[in-house]
Amino acid sequence: MTTSELSQLKPLPEDWDSALAVVAHPDDMEYGTAAAVARWTAQGKTVRYLLATRGEAGIDSMDPVTTATVRAAEQRAACQAVGVTDLEFLDHPDGTIHDVMRLRREIAAAIRRHRPDVVIGTSHREIFGPGIFNMADHRVVGLATLDAVRDAANRWVFTDLTGPDGAALPPWSGVKFTAVAGSGQPSHAVDVSDHLDAGVASLSAHRAYLEGLGPEAPDPAQMLRMFAGFAADRFGGIPCCAFEVIGLPFQMPGDSGDGEAATVDRTSDAVGRDQSQR
Ligand SMILES: [Zn+2]
Numbered sequence: 220m221t222t223s224e225l226s227q228l229k230p231l232p233e234d235w236d237s238a239l240a241v242v243a244h245p246d247d248m249e250y251g252t253a254a255a256v257a258r259w260t261a262q263g264k265t266v267r268y269l270l271a272t273r274g275e276a277g278i279d280s281m282d283p284v285t286t287a288t289v290r291a292a293e294q295r296a297a298c299q300a301v302g303v304t305d306l307e308f309l310d311h312p313d314g315t316i317h318d319v320m321r322l323r324r325e326i327a328a329a330i331r332r333h334r335p336d337v338v339i340g341t342s343h344r345e346i347f348g349p350g351i352f353n354m355a356d357h358r359v360v361g362l363a364t365l366d367a368v369r370d371a372a373n374r375w376v377f378t379d380l381t382g383p384d385g386a387a388l389p390p391w392s393g394v395k396f397t398a399v400a401g402s403g404q405p406s407h408a409v410d411v412s413d414h415l416d417a418g419v420a421s422l423s424a425h426r427a428y429l430e431g432l433g434p435e436a437p438d439p440a441q442m443l444r445m446f447a448g449f450a451a452d453r454f455g456g457i458p459c460c461a462f463e464v465i466g467l468p469f470q471m472p473g474d475s476g477d478g479e480a481a482t483v484d485r486t487s488d489a490v491g492r493d494q495s496q497r
Pocket residue numbers: 243244246247357
């Protein structure tokens with residue numbers, strides 16, 4: 220197998236029914252990932268959004284109190300554009316998310332409550348593109364999300380979590396994998412060629428935010444089509460949304476996948492197969 224073949228992105232598994240997407244801000248899902256969400260909801264899957272903040276520090280010309288209300292409404296419209304009806308805000312401070320234990324606890328609670336098959340996150344890595352430093356909120360929420368998948372599966376962590384009815388929330392170890400969007404190290408991709416328009420509509424729903432960027436504001440259609448083309452040369456030329464998948468067993472080149480010796484965790488901190496272990 221050549222280096223070129225090894226660098227090809229694999230199709231993201233879609234043999235699941237529900238996902239929980241966890242991001243820091245309104246618009247984080249809309250810079251490309253929402254097109255994949257539109258594909259999944261069109262397939263009949265359920266995708267829920269959990270946002271750490273309302274993005275109140277995101278519009279320079281608008282005060283944070285007003286911005287929080289405006290951006291929450293824009294996020295609801297963005298969700299509607301891709302078939303998402305379940306949206307929840309955790310109300311951490313935009314730009315300065317710091318209470319990591321509270322965040323992990325809240326994400327773990329959402330995982331136990333919704334019992335998703337898949338978790339969608341954004342990159343926790345410091346660099347997510349050539350010379351592009353990932354902002355603090357994204358790093359904090361990305362890492363907390365990976366940790367919370369493991370927390371949710373361990374009955375001895377966050378033992379006092381309760382559901383809306385007051386009953387204890389049992390652990391949930393059914394997350395097959397976490398798909399990390401915006402990673403500089405993608406491994407899988409989703410064909411979004413039939414869902415780009417929905418993705419563009421979802422980003423366009425952030426009208427006040429985009430207007431707040433002034434003349435530098437990107438054209439949603441132009442930018443999202445460009446993003447979908449970035450990874451296409453590693454995915455058979457197909458416009459796609461790329462993900463770093465954490466938690467799937469690694470398949471050795473040429474292996475059918477059923478040989479135990481050739482199947483090992485991709486990373487030492489994989490959160491899929493061993494997520495109930497600490
Ligand atoms: Zn963001």
